[in-house]
Amino acid sequence: MNDSIVIIPTYNEIENIESIIRSVLSQHKFFHVLIIDDNSPDHTADKVVQLQSEYAGRLFLEKRAKKSGLGTAYVHGFRWALERKYEYVFEMDADFSHNPNDLEKLYKACHLGDADLAIGSRYVTGVNVVNWPLSRVLMSYFASVYVKLITGMKIHDATAGFVCYKRNVLEQINLDKIKFVGYAFQIEMKYRTYCNKFRIVEVPIIFTDRTKGQSKMSNSIIVEAVFGVISLRLKKLINTL
Ligand SMILES: Nc1nc2c(ncn2[C@@H]2O[C@H](COP(=O)(O)OP(=O)(O)OP(=O)(O)O)[C@@H](O)[C@H]2O)c(=O)[nH]1
Ligand SMILES: [Mg+2]
Numbered sequence: 411m412n413d414s415i416v417i418i419p420t421y422n423e424i425e426n427i428e429s430i431i432r433s434v435l436s437q438h439k440f441f442h443v444l445i446i447d448d449n450s451p452d453h454t455a456d457k458v459v460q461l462q463s464e465y466a467g468r469l470f471l472e473k474r475a476k477k478s479g480l481g482t483a484y485v486h487g488f489r490w491a492l493e494r495k496y497e498y499v500f501e502m503d504a505d506f507s508h509n510p511n512d513l514e515k516l517y518k519a520c521h522l523g524d525a526d527l528a529i530g531s532r533y534v535t536g537v538n539v540v541n542w543p544l545s546r547v548l549m550s551y552f553a554s555v556y557v558k559l560i561t562g563m564k565i566h567d568a569t570a571g572f573v574c575y576k577r578n579v580l581e582q583i584n585l586d587k588i589k590f591v592g593y594a595f596q597i598e599m600k601y602r603t604y605c606n607k608f609r610i611v612e613v614p615i616i617f618t619d620r621t622k623g624q625s626k627m628s629n630s631i632i633v634e635a636v637f638g639v640i641s642l643r644l645k646k647l648i649n650t651l
Contacts, residue, residue: 446474526575594638
């Protein structure tokens with residue numbers, strides 16, 4: 411039985427979808443892939459369906475009716491994975507910012523090492539970000555400093571979206587409570603893992619800006635993160651997290 415599923419949320423990733431799927435499924439370590447597509451107008455999902463005959467039993471697709479944000483896409487994927495027997499559940503973007511060759515490093519940190527959550531981290535060894543404008547690097551870096559300050563979590567890359575969870579970490583989180591959409595979702599998942607006293611390990615990776623397709627970053631995602639972190643901390647303080 412394969413123990414690992416890589417969840418990839420997609421919205422208009424037609425330029426990346428085939429190559430990202432092929433790249434993950436040709437890794438030395440055997441992975442399954444679950445695409446969560448929000449009815450992308452560019453027909454990303456149709457491409458996935460085409461590839462499913464080639465990768466029968468390894469490539470799965472969940473379609474949602476409309477764009478509903480990355481956070482709820484992952485929650486949908488986590489539930490799907492927990493209904494099956496996967497032991498390791500990965501999050502990864504479709505845009506090659508996360509290098510599929512690094513998946514195995516995350517897997518090893520959990521499977522051979524003692525990590526319950528392995529984070530592909532940009533900021534353990536300096537700043538490992540390629541081709542982002544300085545403003546974006548600074549925002550992302552200081553977002554992590556801000557999260558550390560407010561929550562007390564000793565994590566260098568709190569907004570990272572390239573991670574591997576052990577099954578029991580996800581089982582212990584009440585997924586019904588997860589409501590954030592963007593970066594705040596990534597922070598919330600890490601904070602809940604941390605509050606549940608699981609072991610979090612950061613694995614250094616190099617993050618590269620997307621070269622194909624459009625970013626879905628928006629100001630509302632930033633605002634959600636800024637206030638979201640404070641609300642998480644307050645909820646923890648009054649025991650309602
Ligand atoms: N299903 C689903 N996927 C989404 C949604 N928003 C973003 N994604 C996917 O989530 C991943 C990350 O989104 P990106 O647009 O790359 O966001 P980002 O990485 O924060 O920003 P950039 O790197 O600047 O593009 C990609 O695979 C997107 O296609 C959404 O609302 N629904
Ligand atoms: Mg991206």
